[in-house]
Amino acid sequence: xxxxxxxxxxxxxALGLTPMHPDSYWMxxxxxxxxxVADAGSGDIGADYLGSxxxxxxxEWEKHDLRLMxxxxxxxxxxxxxxxxxxAGTNASVDRYAEIIREIATEEAxxxxxxxxxxxxxxxxxxxxxxxxxxxxxxxxxxxxxAEEARRCARIVAMMGVEPILAALDRSAxxxxxxxxxxxxxxxxxxxxxxxxxxxxxxxxxxIECGPLVATPIVMREAIVGTVRDEDFLVVPYHPxxxxxxxxxxxxxxxxxxNPYRLAVPGGVVDLHEVSFEAHTDRICRVTGARxxxxxxxxxxxxxxxxxxxRAIFPFGLRDPLSIASVDLMCDEVxxxxxxxxGPAEEGRYHLNFHIYGKDAILGEREPAPTIxxxxxxVVIDVVASDPDDAKNIAKLAKYCSLRVHYPGKLGTAGGxxxxxxxxxxxxxxRYEWALDHLLPLNDPLxxxxxxxxxx
Amino acid sequence: MTxxxxxxNEISSKNAGSFTLTxxxxxxxPDIYARVKQSGVISAEAIASAYxxxxxxxxxxxxxxxxxxxxxAVRRTRPSGSIGETDVFGAQQYAPLxxxxxx
Numbered sequence: 196x197x198x199x200x201x202x203x204x205x206x207x208x209a210l211g212l213t214p215m216h217p218d219s220y221w222m223x224x225x226x227x228x229x230x231x232v233a234d235a236g237s238g239d240i241g242a243d244y245l246g247s248x249x250x251x252x253x254x255e256w257e258k259h260d261l262r263l264m265x266x267x268x269x270x271x272x273x274x275x276x277x278x279x280x281x282x283a284g285t286n287a288s289v290d291r292y293a294e295i296i297r298e299i300a301t302e303e304a305x306x307x308x309x310x311x312x313x314x315x316x317x318x319x320x321x322x323x324x325x326x327x328x329x330x331x332x333x334x335x336x337x338x339x340x341x342a343e344e345a346r347r348c349a350r351i352v353a354m355m356g357v358e359p360i361l362a363a364l365d366r367s368a369x370x371x372x373x374x375x376x377x378x379x380x381x382x383x384x385x386x387x388x389x390x391x392x393x394x395x396x397x398x399x400x401x402x403i404e405c406g407p408l409v410a411t412p413i414v415m416r417e418a419i420v421g422t423v424r425d426e427d428f429l430v431v432p433y434h435p436x437x438x439x440x441x442x443x444x445x446x447x448x449x450x451x452x453x454n455p456y457r458l459a460v461p462g463g464v465v466d467l468h469e470v471s472f473e474a475h476t477d478r479i480c481r482v483t484g485a486r487x488x489x490x491x492x493x494x495x496x497x498x499x500x501x502x503x504x505x506r507a508i509f510p511f512g513l514r515d516p517l518s519i520a521s522v523d524l525m526c527d528e529v530x531x532x533x534x535x536x537x538g539p540a541e542e543g544r545y546h547l548n549f550h551i552y553g554k555d556a557i558l559g560e561r562e563p564a565p566t567i568x569x570x571x572x573x574v575v576i577d578v579v580a581s582d583p584d585d586a587k588n589i590a591k592l593a594k595y596c597s598l599r600v601h602y603p604g605k606l607g608t609a610g611g612x613x614x615x616x617x618x619x620x621x622x623x624x625x626r627y628e629w630a631l632d633h634l635l636p637l638n639d640p641l642x643x644x645x646x647x648x649x650x651x
Numbered sequence: 652m653t654x655x656x657x658x659x660n661e662i663s664s665k666n667a668g669s670f671t672l673t674x675x676x677x678x679x680x681p682d683i684y685a686r687v688k689q690s691g692v693i694s695a696e697a698i699a700s701a702y703x704x705x706x707x708x709x710x711x712x713x714x715x716x717x718x719x720x721x722x723x724a725v726r727r728t729r730p731s732g733s734i735g736e737t738d739v740f741g742a743q744q745y746a747p748l749x750x751x752x753x754x
Binding site for chain 1 (some may be wrong): 655660662665669671673675677679703704710713719720722728730732734737738739740744747
């Protein structure tokens with residue numbers, strides 16, 4: 196650290212997803228960064244984890260990563276920040292991370308540090324009440340939030356901005372565990388707290404939030420440091436084979452964002468119309484040009500997950516060219532037998548989907564390839580029903596029908612499909628779906644995000 | 652004509668939020684980027700046609716000169732992970748872009 200710069204070590208772009216690689220991490224720690232930060236969250240993991248509260252990662256991997264972070268942060272005496280605990284950023288995950296941190300503190304004889312837990316869940320009833328009395332705007336094309344949309348949700352979180360983290364840093368938090376949070380904000384918080392430019396700090400945060408994905412070639416779980424200075428920031432890789440080039444860093448600016456010129460965060464937009472990426476050295480990239488464009492009204496993004504039923508899955512394969520050519524007919528026949536026994540899917544008792552790998556299982560209706568060219572294909576029967584037994588039994592029925600269904604010219608009358616096993620392989624899996632895509636305006640950026648303090 | 656896959660250094664797809672899919676098409680060589688940009692091949696109409704989707708499903712096509720890159724945002728066919736999902740991260744949705752022909 197020097198007075199002219201503030202550096203942030205990204206310990207992991209996805210804490211606990213796979214364990215961190217320690218060699219490059221300790222090299223980066225040796226450079227004495229001003230903060231050690233990791234993001235644990237992603238909306239990509241789907242709505243199931245937010246809805247069910249199931250943990251996304253193995254506890255032992257999370258503990259591995261939290262141990263590396265805590266030991267180094269206490270050694271250097273710099274803040275440690277983890278955002279979107281557990282993947283979905285629920286209150287229970289914040290508490291679980293805090294518990295793991297206490298365990299590590301005991302095991303490593305690290306004591307006398309302050310731990311701030313910042314929560315991000317929104318009370319379902321409270322949000323429904325607000326939706327009844329005010330217009331909560333949609334992020335995409337939809338209309339304002341309807342109270343019943345909120346009430347459908349099993350759990351709702353709001354994505355916190357930088358302010359709750361800054362408030363914890365104001366009170367000299369040594370370790371911050373945050374619920375659902377904007378990843379740009381958790382990485383940008385310490386530089387902003389040190390008085391660095393907000394836009395540069397947040398753009399730096401966006402740049403390093405996925406760790407080594409910003410460098411080339413891509414390797415997993417290696418350390419990246421972002422250093423914010425007066426007019427620019429630097430992106431520095433620590434794995435010896437990785438380089439942060441203008442192309443790799445610019446490419447990553449695009450990652451997971453809708454518009455590369457406008458990075459929306461709570462409270463405003465980081466405007467990148469004047470951005471520039473230059474080679475500082477052959478492996479360090481220098482970035483300039485981010486500008487802060489404040490929003491008229493402070494708002495946070497809501498994420499809500501609603502229960503839709505239980506899932507059952509059965510995969511089978513086809514090798515006979517005539518079977519492959521007849522696969523759509525087969526699936527139609529199977530679906531009509533399911534309809535005979537369980538009524539039409541439109542009545543809502545169940546959903547039945549066939550994912551036909553080798554045909555269009557990935558792109559669906561957007562698949563441009565007109566014909567199947569593979570010598571073998573896989574069909575995945577995918578059932579969701581509100582009754583878990585219905586889901587399992589429909590998958591079983593569909594499995595048996597797939598074996599017996601007839602189509603013109605069929606020679607293999609003893610069995611029409613190759614079963615991976617003669618049982619429904621996955622069932623009783625709770626299924627949730629994203630139920631909100633809305634913003635919640637706040638009068639105070641801290642109002643939704645209570646912080647609990649303790650000394651470990 | 653050259654396939655886009657032979658000119659670009661990165662062609663990828665990913666969710667941006669749970670309701671939108673984005674494509675990144677990145678070039679190392681600014682001259683090649685300029686050539687593709689000038690060709691007009693990466694347009695809402697061309698992408699809609701490559702995916703057999705209505706052009707209204709394409710939210711925007713942005714030329715990102717500082718990164719020699721194109722950024723495309725399209726509507727997901729369904730919110731990420733909902734019933735019938737085929738690609739939770741949206742990570743393999745870029746494939747039809749590989750075959751766009753650049754003059």
